[in-house]
Amino acid sequence: MLQNTILKNNMPTTMSQHTLYDKVWDTHKVTTLATGQDQLFIGLHLIHEVTTPQAFSSLKESDSKVIFPHRTFATVDHIIPTASQARPYQDAQAEAMASALEKNVKEFGIRFFDISTAKQGIVHVIGPELGLTRPGMTIACGDSHTSTHGAFGSLAFGIGTSEVQMVLETQTLALKRLKVRRISVTGNLQKGVYAKDVILKIIQTLGVKGGIGYAYEFGGPVIDAMSMEERMTICNMSIEGGARIGYINPDETTYAYIQNREFAPKGPVFDQQKKYWESIKSDLNAVYDDTVVINGNDLTPMVTWGITPGQAIGVNDNIPSLDDFDKDDQSTVEHAYRYMGFTPKSPIKGTPINVAFIGSCTNSRISDLREAAKILKNKTIHPNVRALVVPGSQQVKRQAEAEGLHEIFKAAGADWREAGCSMCLAMNPDRLVGNEICASTSNRNFMGRQGSSTGRTILMSPAMVAAAAIEGCITDVREYL
Amino acid sequence: MTNLEIKHIAGASVPIQGNDIDTDRIIPARFLKEITFEHMGNYLFHDERMAPDGSQTDHPLNLPKFKGASIMIVGNNFGCGSSREHAAQAVLRYGIKAIIGESYSEIFSGNCKNIGIPTLIVTPIIQKALTKMALAFPDAPLHIDLETLTLTTSGNTYPISLPKEWQHAFLNGTWNATYTLKANIALIKQKDQELPY
Ligand code: SF4
Numbered sequence: 001m002l003q004n005t006i007l008k009n010n011m012p013t014t015m016s017q018h019t020l021y022d023k024v025w026d027t028h029k030v031t032t033l034a035t036g037q038d039q040l041f042i043g044l045h046l047i048h049e050v051t052t053p054q055a056f057s058s059l060k061e062s063d064s065k066v067i068f069p070h071r072t073f074a075t076v077d078h079i080i081p082t083a084s085q086a087r088p089y090q091d092a093q094a095e096a097m098a099s100a101l102e103k104n105v106k107e108f109g110i111r112f113f114d115i116s117t118a119k120q121g122i123v124h125v126i127g128p129e130l131g132l133t134r135p136g137m138t139i140a141c142g143d144s145h146t147s148t149h150g151a152f153g154s155l156a157f158g159i160g161t162s163e164v165q166m167v168l169e170t171q172t173l174a175l176k177r178l179k180v181r182r183i184s185v186t187g188n189l190q191k192g193v194y195a196k197d198v199i200l201k202i203i204q205t206l207g208v209k210g211g212i213g214y215a216y217e218f219g220g221p222v223i224d225a226m227s228m229e230e231r232m233t234i235c236n237m238s239i240e241g242g243a244r245i246g247y248i249n250p251d252e253t254t255y256a257y258i259q260n261r262e263f264a265p266k267g268p269v270f271d272q273q274k275k276y277w278e279s280i281k282s283d284l285n286a287v288y289d290d291t292v293v294i295n296g297n298d299l300t301p302m303v304t305w306g307i308t309p310g311q312a313i314g315v316n317d318n319i320p321s322l323d324d325f326d327k328d329d330q331s332t333v334e335h336a337y338r339y340m341g342f343t344p345k346s347p348i349k350g351t352p353i354n355v356a357f358i359g360s361c362t363n364s365r366i367s368d369l370r371e372a373a374k375i376l377k378n379k380t381i382h383p384n385v386r387a388l389v390v391p392g393s394q395q396v397k398r399q400a401e402a403e404g405l406h407e408i409f410k411a412a413g414a415d416w417r418e419a420g421c422s423m424c425l426a427m428n429p430d431r432l433v434g435n436e437i438c439a440s441t442s443n444r445n446f447m448g449r450q451g452s453s454t455g456r457t458i459l460m461s462p463a464m465v466a467a468a469a470i471e472g473c474i475t476d477v478r479e480y481l
Numbered sequence: 482m483t484n485l486e487i488k489h490i491a492g493a494s495v496p497i498q499g500n501d502i503d504t505d506r507i508i509p510a511r512f513l514k515e516i517t518f519e520h521m522g523n524y525l526f527h528d529e530r531m532a533p534d535g536s537q538t539d540h541p542l543n544l545p546k547f548k549g550a551s552i553m554i555v556g557n558n559f560g561c562g563s564s565r566e567h568a569a570q571a572v573l574r575y576g577i578k579a580i581i582g583e584s585y586s587e588i589f590s591g592n593c594k595n596i597g598i599p600t601l602i603v604t605p606i607i608q609k610a611l612t613k614m615a616l617a618f619p620d621a622p623l624h625i626d627l628e629t630l631t632l633t634t635s636g637n638t639y640p641i642s643l644p645k646e647w648q649h650a651f652l653n654g655t656w657n658a659t660y661t662l663k664a665n666i667a668l669i670k671q672k673d674q675e676l677p678y
């Protein structure tokens with residue numbers, strides 16, 4: 001199969017019009033099922049504590065085995081407290097959930113990056129960091145932000161618990177091919193405009209349901225110039241645009257990132273793998289179902305003002321009025337005004353915040369922390385603001401500490417925490433209280449998302465959150481650069 | 482396996498109005514800390530049904546006229562957000578047997594399919610008509626026929642749609658694909674060997 005793929009790609013490019021999506025799909029297709037779906041092999045399966053206990057229980061009930069335990073890796077991220085990771089957790093439910101995962105991985109022989117390994121972290125941060133995530137793979141995880149791993153040129157997507165069980169038992173899923181939309185970001189980004197702003201703009205433009213039925217292929221000069229960590233921020237939020245999969249063709253930036261990571265192939269195997277990685281790139285004249293171009297030169301720092309990630313504006317823009325929207329979207333927009341307590345046509349800049357959260361699988365990597373630290377250096381966080389900096393993994397934490405970033409955060413008045421999902425979804429003690437407003441680097445501004453049924457979330461880049469923390473209100477980070 | 486075949490669904494309906502209703506609204510994250518799905522039905526739309534002071538809101542699921550409804554009518558992009566199957570499980574365990582709407586998040590509708598809830602698609606015009614009817618005549622039963630992909634209520638018949646491979650799966654009782662996938666174990670093992678990584 002591999003050979004075929006390489007051969008195909010060695011032919012003159014005019015002959016081949018395939019996308020990465022097609023090639024990786026074909027490489028992993030086991031057979032066509034009676035339903036008409038394809039049975040797709042999942043090369044890498046990542047699991048965490050929240051979406052797996054029921055899958056393991058059903059395995060045990062039916063006396064089934066995990067077919068290829070070496071293709072599954074586990075960590076704990078959602079429920080873990082970030083003030084201290086010490087066991088037992090104070091929350092008895094969280095403790096029960098962690099113990100269940102520990103028992104299950106032991107019983108089924110699955111590798112587990114728990115706290116003691118010093119490699120624990122948010123599942124979408126540690127996969128790439130450990131070199132598990134590589135181009136040309138199919139990757140599934142019981143978590144919608146699995147799309148993050150697409151930054152490496154893999155087909156990576158979130159699945160539900162029944163599907164987790166299918167992957168454990170058969171290493172396959174029954175799926176139908178998606179359409180592929182190419183999204184090119186042209187030009188150059190201005191200073192103060194980051195990957196987060198690019199993806200928020202894309203979602204604002206195409207809508208939160210625009211990606212239903214599609215895989216998004218991101219490309220163009222802006223994406224090509226990005227680091228792997230920035231590319232992960234982009235692919236992470238594909239799902240917020242309705243696309244279950246987002247990916248970027250692999251290139252030298254990708255290979256350089258992978259090289260020498262713990263689980264990455266080494267030496268001659270690396271070189272051999274690289275040939276496969278090169279072979280699965282979309283052909284130059286690949287045929288897409290749809291193409292969209294976004295002009296990167298025009299982008300400004302973005303913030304959300306509503307209750308979906310598509311309800312976003314430039315930081316200097318006014319909150320849109322009802323008639324800026326299609327009739328069909330107006331009820332959600334009215335709901336958003338009410339919930340957020342915002343008035344149409346008024347500026348978002350200057351909106352006071354209560355909490356600043358820097359973390360989550362979107363923006364908790366070392367480069368994110370560096371950008372935030374640049375802004376916070378020798379500054380003091382506003383007295384009305386409670387600020388939390390939560391590294392995405394234990395390794396990110398150690399790296400940040402080696403660079404002294406934690407001292408910058410602490411000196412500014414922020415809390416420096418242990419690795420986990422933290423206030424992104426508040427399944428742990430980190431949460432909003434009442435109708436607090438949080439400037440957040442996470443990915444979802446859904447109602448109640450951060451743990452209070454009246455809590456409010458404004459999404460933005462790490463540098464923008466840092467600037468808002470200092471000012472005590474939404475501000476344009478470019479004034480700090 | 483015949484008892485798993487789903488061909489006809491009948492029942493009263495409850496309209497959940499609005500677009501982009503996300504999985505955090507369907508089931509807030511704190512309820513995901515339970516390690517079984519057993520109680521998920523109790524938490525369906527929990528924070529929308531309960532005001533911060535603990536009183537019940539006028540959410541449709543709280544209204545006596547919609548008690549016992551087994552078909553949910555929803556808008557656009559229903560179930561967007563998280564992959565948590567808890568959302569689909571909450572719907573199932575509350576007693577919902579089918580969902581009718583304009584569009585769904587893919588992960589959510591896949592999760593529903595895997596536990597035997599068809600997520601059926603209708604045009605915006607039909608969606609509005611069904612919502613109106615459910616509000617005015619909450620007891621009027623809907624009859625869904627997955628073989629002909631039609632929905633009949635109060636003497637009117639409307640077209641509904643469903644991806645054809647899912648229709649096949651419901652009609653044949655293979656909506657949970659585990660057995661189907663397992664049947665190809667030899668091919669799976671071969672693929673494991675063939676993969677370039
Ligand atoms: S950080 Fe947030 S979005 Fe990412 S995996 Fe954790 S809870 Fe999900």
